[in-house]
Amino acid sequence: MENEENKKSIIAFSSSTSPQSISAFNDSPIFNYINNLSPIKPVKGSSVTQVFPGLNSPPLVFTSPRTHTRRLDLKSSQSHASSDAELSLRDNTCNITTGGNLTPLSLKNSQDVYPKMTDLMTPDGSLETNVMAPAAVVEQTEQDHEGSLPSHPEPAKNDGKVISTTQQYAERVAKHQQPVFGCYKDYGKGIASGIANQPTATVIGQQLKVGKSQLGKRRRLQFEAAQERVVESNPVTQNPSITTANSEVIDSSISQNIKNTSQTVSKPSGIGLHLNSIVNARPLASVRIKPNDGKKSISITSHVQDNMQCPSISSNSNLPDELSTRREEYTHEAAYSNDKQIMMIENQESFDQGSLNYEQGQRVDEFNRSNPKKKRKKGESNGDGCKRCKCKKSKCLKLYCDCFAAGIYCSGSCSCQGCFNKPEHQDTVLETRKQIESRNPLAFAPKIVQHLTQPPNSETMADEDQVTPLAAIHKKGCNCKKSMCLKKYCECYQANVGCSDGCRCEGCQNIFGVKGASSIMFRERGTEAVNEKLNDSFDDKLKVGSIRSRSSLPAIHKPYNMTPETPSFQFSNHGKDALKSHVIPGRYISSPESECTFYPEMIPFDQEFMDEFSPSNSSRSQLLPSNGRSLSSLGFRGSSLVTPVTLFGGTKTSSRITDDDDDTPKILRDSCIQPNKVIGTSPNKKRISPPRIRLHELGSTSLKSGRKFILKSVPSFPPMTPCINSKDVTGHTFGGDNTR
């Protein structure tokens, strides 16, 4: 009975979008409770990036107005979560979509959002995610954690070991399989496989811990899908495959000291993987390990990109005030604060090194912030961080236009003239886009592709501190003649990637790598040079500063270049799994032991699922136990969406360390390559991370038990062209709607 009631409540809340229902909700004890938890004051309005409906190509913004609706169905599904594979699949889809689409920052106006994106979420149209739903559910869960949550398949057992201090709670929740935060829950495979429970439990435990320690944050999490995802992004939390031991370790480490934790979600970038999206890119996230009173603390910081915001933001009338408020808050935070500290985990072991990069990053950020001029130029973004164009003749219907190229509509912040890149001209936009794509199928595809490179010194890599280098290159290459690839005129430089043999540049001096030279060598040089410069001073030599700012975070800059926004986790295995240099859609694997640079991407779906269905999912970050088993469900993934093709088109099932085993057509692979992935790499290929941080260290047991977490990069970028259905230009583009 109780379960039924719960379900009803949840559903009712979820489904209700009417003012009355909202009002009712606001008056509910739960809501009050929530309000009491957070000091944050409600603000109205939320932002949503306007994206071209029906664009398959680069997933730009994942937000969709509909995301906020139909939550009922989702909820219902979840609460009724069954082992049904189909259901799981749908959930998974939903989740994926949610993860990508719910970028907090981008959600503002549902009506501006491309309709199709919303649809993407649910194959049958019933599973759209609703940001609110999670919160409601959470509340329900909390209030009722003792009791009866929806009937789910019996959750996996924790072997009697629970994960943390909040273990009890977690377990209870886990049993009910209630999504604590947002959409991540145990979507997809996890559910189907029935293994989702454990992870869920872990996640919940962690979240709870965090939440309890920081009510305000917790509240945000509840209301902010994105934030939820941040939490979800925690590798430990989402992966069903995470064993109890692992969970325990991680959890314990987390529980030990969650302080100063500001959980925020990375700002969504409305820009896809196109080079444009990379411009002005900043580190999305970084992991820092630093000593803290004798304890090792790991802080994961997501760096929000100023420019990744969508130009068009409007208020979302569908959201309750509270939600809107949260969104607003988030938006502001994201807009004005590039660095989002997502989580801090403290461990009791001593810290040795590894904070350098982070510190540098901090310095860089500070530098950026302290240099308005630079910042302004750099992003040419408006106050809210949205990129804006100034097209005068192209009508914003050509690739000249950053907005168009990025797949987003121009907004009021743009100073373009005769702009057609607006929702009201959707047809024109789509048509033009089609036209361009017909000319060049990959016109909207990411220009930056990553490739993993074998660590310079494999022996060195034995060191756990090593991070597998992940290099990125401009697919097409630049053609610079005068800038020597040292200015943003150069697309390679702009993307913080080195020039490659594909470049036709003259006098290349790209600090990220010179054409024709060993990328690693050059990158190292570049990084070192950058670092040196950083050490010199931040205030003088803007030029240098410019370079520094972009490259200053050796470990980080790469990642952010490529990724627009989604946070993802990455653990390096020190190159043990290093790939040979090649373009990879995302087979990046690194070990947890080394640093983790990551984007707080949260994709709630099970990685294994992805593995099985996606040929090109490689870029997605994924935690894998050393034994090769996927720790999926960590929910880390690129901001980008996973197109249906990406998710289901493939047949590959396992090891995808190299492209060799990838059946994905080259075109798909290329297009799917994600710039977004996290690259836990330092430009110089040296260990970036807080070197000594190893998961096993985090929790004394986990690693000792022989398990390692390997972060696998997952492609967040959906295949563009290949995935495009000539007919289905309509929408479902970014989310994976194509899967249907």
Next chain:
DNA sequence: GAGTTTGAAACT
């Protein structure tokens, strides 16, 4: 803020 430089995109 205006003007210049630059290189990608578009065109031929």
Next chain:
DNA sequence: CAGTTTCAAACTC
């Protein structure tokens, strides 16, 4: 595919 033109961002003053 190469050459030219167009375009808007990056940059300079």
